[in-house]
Amino acid sequence: KAGVTQTPRYLIKTRGQQVTLSCSPISGHRSVSWYQQTPGQGLQFLFEYFSETQRNKGNFPGRFSGRQFSNSRSEMNVSTLELGDSALYLCASSLGETSYNEQFFGPGTRLTVL
């Protein structure tokens, strides 16, 4: 089985711009979660989608949004970029039917905001 893929792998934007990141889960996985990783902060949960519905949300401002398509692929959008949004954005997929499913991560998208 192919793993979780994320595109693009690297992105450079300037303050005020918006960005869209894409995540394709493992085939058969219906849950996609997004995380932000910054140095010293570990991984911070952004949100999780299951069957095209946002099922869980972390404590991030409304500038961070996402969606999931019928094929389980997910996109994350960040509007009005700030310098502090520079981070590694990771998505993870899982079966999602129960609370006890392992999450499998993609390689991440490295976003740099100038």
Add this chain to the structure above:
Amino acid sequence: DQQVKQNSPSLSVQEGRISILNCDYTNSMFDYFLWYKKYPAEGPTFLISISSIKDKNEDGRFTVFLNKSAKHLSLHIVPSQPGDSAVYFCAASGDFNKFYFGSGTKLNVKP
């Protein structure tokens, strides 16, 4: 507020010896715990999990122990190998796929 903490940012161990990585959590509603390994420029790789109905889970060289009363879990790697050198994250959840991660422990296994 950090609900999952890994208080040791780094750990150095000799090849062949045991590596013990620790993790503490504050939320008693957490009932599912995972350990991940992460190499630079890659996403975290799932290692092992444990649910709150167990206190131990083994998978080859990796064993996770859960002490619910102390809100503490640990990952034991025996024997440690140089290829185990990476950053290890613990994660906890009490809700569907809403995981809280620790800040990671960098393990260095010396040949």
